[in-house]
Amino acid sequence: MEEGRIGALNQTVSASDALTGSTESLSGLIQVDANIRPGDSGGPTVNSANQVIGMNTAATQNFHLGRGQGFAIPINEAMAIAGQIRSGASSPTVHIGPTAFLGVGVNDAPGGAGAIVRQVIPTGPAAGAGINPGDVITSINGQPVNSATALTRILDQHHPGEGVGVGVAGRQVNVALGDGPPG
Numbered sequence: 515m516e517e518g519r520i521g522a523l524n525q526t527v528s529a530s531d532a533l534t535g536s537t538e539s540l541s542g543l544i545q546v547d548a549n550i551r552p553g554d555s556g557g558p559t560v561n562s563a564n565q566v567i568g569m570n571t572a573a574t575q576n577f578h579l580g581r582g583q584g585f586a587i588p589i590n591e592a593m594a595i596a597g598q599i600r601s602g603a604s605s606p607t608v609h610i611g612p613t614a615f616l617g618v619g620v621n622d623a624p625g626g627a628g629a630i631v632r633q634v635i636p637t638g639p640a641a642g643a644g645i646n647p648g649d650v651i652t653s654i655n656g657q658p659v660n661s662a663t664a665l666t667r668i669l670d671q672h673h674p675g676e677g678v679g680v681g682v683a684g685r686q687v688n689v690a691l692g693d694g695p696p697g
Contacts, residue, residue: 518548518584527585529572538663543585544568550584559586568592606671614672615694616640616665616680620651626660628652628683643689645682653681 526541546559550573559568568586595608604610617638620629628650634641645651651659654668655678672678674693679686 518546521545521547521583525585527572540572540585540587542588542591543571544588546584546586548584554584559584604671606667609670612674613694614669614674614676614691616669616689616691618645618651620662620665622661622663623650628659629662629665639689639692640680643680643687645680645687645689650683651680652683653679655679656681 522545524541525543525545526539527543529538529540544559544567546568550570554570554573557570558566559570561567566589568588569592570584571587572585574583598605598608599610602610615638617635617640618631619633621632623630631640631645631647631649631651634645634647651665653659654665654672657668659665659668659681669691672691674691677688677690680689
């Protein structure tokens with residue numbers, strides 16, 4: 515277990531996912547001056563009495579130098595989200611049930627113009643609807659898509675089998691979402 519001190523409360527950080535390239539702003543976090551590393555997410559942040567006070571969720575990139583900082587969701591907020599999941603109550607930030615799959619790999623389009631399609635899974639729903647690499651996704655069911663992260667957030671509100679209208683650079687295509695991997 516890494517020892518450290520609480521550096522600050524109620525912090526806001528921009529966290530990025532190296533795998534998908536998506537980013538999100540996280541707020542209300544406990545900053546811990548401890549060397550939290552990738553893979554520690556979901557683990558506990560404890561006080562000197564071994565009471566869980568937070569759930570590790572993000573870290574700085576210089577962890578490998580031994581000078582990292584970690585960020586934890588306060589335990590009361592984590593427990594509120596767990597309660598929401600247990601109750602089956604979905605929201606824009608909590609998805610209940612199987613995840614939807616469009617079948618594309620995307621990056622941010624320049625200037626917030628949407629999500630540019632870099633890869634299309636040949637047997638996926640997007641391919642069947644005629645979405646191709648180089649296309650720019652600008653909306654889902656009329657909701658604007660201004661980044662790869664926005665596309666993910668919107669799709670997270672849908673389930674497999676749902677039909678969605680995908681705005682693709684000047685045209686609208688209908689896509690029946692497929693079964694995605696577990697979230």
